[in-house]
Amino acid sequence: MIYTARIGIIHDIIISEFQQQVYMKTIIAAGDNLSDCAKLNNIINIEGHSVISFCGGNGEIPAGKNHSLLLYYLSDLSEGWKEKLNSVKNISIATPMIVISETDSSEAAVFVMKNGAVDFIFAGLPDDEIKSRIEESFDKKNLISRVEEIHELIHYTEIFKGIIGRSSALRNVFSRVEKAMKRDVSVLILGESGTGKELFARAIHEGSGRSGGPFVTVNCAAITPDLAESLLFGHVKGSFTGSVSQHRGYFSQANGGSIFLDEIGDMNREVQGMVLRVLEDRKVRPLGALQEETLNIRIISATNRNLRKLAEEGNFREDLYYRLDEFPVTLPPLRERREDIPLMADHFLKEFCMFYEIEPMKFGENSMEQLKNYSWPGNVRELKNIVRREAVESIDTVIESISLPDIKASTENAEHKTPTAEVQIKEPAEIIPLALLEEMEIKKAFRITGGNADQTAFLLGLSRATLYRKLKSYGML
Template sequence: METAGRILVVDDEPLIVKLLKHNLEKVGYTVYSASNGREGLELLEAEPVDVVLLDIMMPEMDGMEVLRRLKAAERPLMVIMLTAKATIDTAVACMKEGAHDFLSKPFDMDRLQITIRNALQTLSLSRQVEHLRSEVAEKFRFDNVIGKSRGIKQVCGLVAKVLEVDITVLVTGESGTGKELIARAIHYRGKRKDGPFITVNCAAIPENLLESELFGHERGSFSGAVAQRVGKFEQANGGTIFLDEIGEMDLALQAKILRVLQQREVERVGGHTTIPVNVRVLAATNRNLEELIKEGKFREDLYYRIAAFPIDVPPLRERRDDIPLLAHHFLEQSAGDCNKRLTGFTDRAMEALVAYGWPGNVREMENVIARAALLATTEEITCDDLPALQHGLTTGPAPSLLAAESIVDLLPKEDILPFEVVEERIIRHALNIAAGNVTVTANRLQISRATLYRKLKAYGIEA
């Protein structure tokens, strides 16, 4: 038995209406009926309907006019057209006006039920997509941004200014400050919100693969290119591409990114034709690009292209007023994830949170609170539940994990190990202390995320 589906039959032939109503109700559908187009439109105002079975040839108002009115009203339903005089031209005209399908009379009842089932599945997917879009839009509303500090309010103010303008935005700030969240807010609250949002982490992809990842490649263009591949810029067409960690990109690829920004077209690796793309480019970095320009590691012309509208996200240590708000927010999330009743923090625990340097910023705090929620044995988080903070309660960056007392237990006392073995042990030790957080680990080891990603891959370490 069908458990879902409300069907409206609109046909001026009583026998057809009676036949359809009988057969569809028998398999569980709720069926309404109308004898003409005007009556059908009036019924739609009063009853929720999923699928309309609509006859084309009717007096006063034919089915095509009803279909046009339904399309203009943007009603969330599927329309299946019915006619005794089927032609290809009529079918094409119906589909152009937005009909889901087209059936000829007399129709096979089994085929009709399959068509209705397909229409309901399509409608369900459409509603799910709309629901997800609404959830995403709600998630990235400005009044949902957690923080009351002057710094975070300034960031929100700048974001509001670029929502309806396709200007290139460069989001700067330390790792873990929420640069990607800012980029997503710009996309999902802006005029391109119905288009794709494509993220590329320039630090996490090896240099020899990044060009193919961004621009795609043709079959046979290099060893392993067994099929054509569409790049991220093409995938983002009509929406936004977010180039995270753009400061890690090599100079040769920077030149190609500059060309895309100037010409609004890409060329796949191994290809000979250009492909136009309509994308908004957002970029982010935790590096000082002006210093990289002086060092000859970043193109000045590209910098001025991507930094048309810069937004700097302050580190968490510079907006300590936000720490209690963020801590309670993450605790509420973590309590739900681990199915615990957690009411808050002891005074000493909150003092420790506020005093800590947060080198990994908001991302580190989220991980620290998640771990504390798992460790907690009471309804309040205590200092004992925050072991990561005991490595450095400081108002500045946390101390490096390369201090001798941090690694002495990792090394044999009477033997000399190869450097690679020592390095791997240090990285594993650092990851363990940082609860697997790559950003925090890189910060405390005082290396870039790109360098750490390469070493993780070289040593086969998963993080």
């Protein structure tokens, strides 16, 4: 099932790429004389081509620019022509070059092709044939470029399982995270809530040399000072009242692998000092133990808060911050990679239709525009939840309209939103007690799933035990 899902993601990405990518054919026309460019312009007067001329000292070819094609008109084979040709090619070395020569010389053709040109064309050939050969060069370049991009997408899809997207913002993150995989440094993942920080943390672990070891997740916000030592470092039997058995702490559990310190920005300052000591010494001593345990672990941490600012304000230990921030990775919010939204929404919809055994659905143009224009304060997590809700509630196979939360969907203010900015929600006319609201939603989900406890628990994000306890209290069991 996992393998099939990954193939589906790759397929969707490739189709999306081919449908949306548009190539602008930009040609640099170069030669020794102005008349050379005039001749080139007559030859390449083809619809869809944009020609920039640099002949006879008419400006300089922009260095380092990767245009679609460089056409060089070789008017004669007088002394120094080889040096001129090489100097032109070296200016725009990443651009494929075609030489059009007034002299049909096999020696010149061999030299030109050996020095990186993609074709050598005799100017005496019919214009239609020259145009056809130029078009072939474009097709080859575009095909090679597309194949390289598709290979990159497949490569990233294999590495970053469950992370969907093809935007440049996400690819930049992929490239940076792949570097982190190869080096055993502490990684600090920064990003708003719902951007997939734990998915990237797992990807770093699984793509590293520690993939065979454990991956232990710690919710730092939930660790209180009185329980910290026992939870983080463990304890031996009888070390304190109620310790009827030995317990391995989170750091010991992660030995040989990676420990993921989630929500590190919300960790109690007293607990921060305990963690710092472990990071410095790479040793732990369980409560009641006589011997220390040496650790061989990788630290991956994540937060939606600005740790540097917290450290400057004295709300986070500066020395711990620098220990964690060896290799920072910042995840973009969903509003900064909107081009990924259609791909993700379609994938989630297919996934939920399969899970709930619903007839296949799709988003209409209007509903997809709604998704693309919404500000997504909850990022990918919110998108997934809304798609899940639409899959369960919709009675049509085409979802034409979506009921989005009453949050300003304009991107004008959203693009300046920081991870700690508050979401502006309209104040309701009536306040519903949380307990009653919870009961209403649980009953609604239970009704929608036809009384299927597993699907209800999945829909609400609850364990089966918690769901059963709630249903029993409502008199539904």
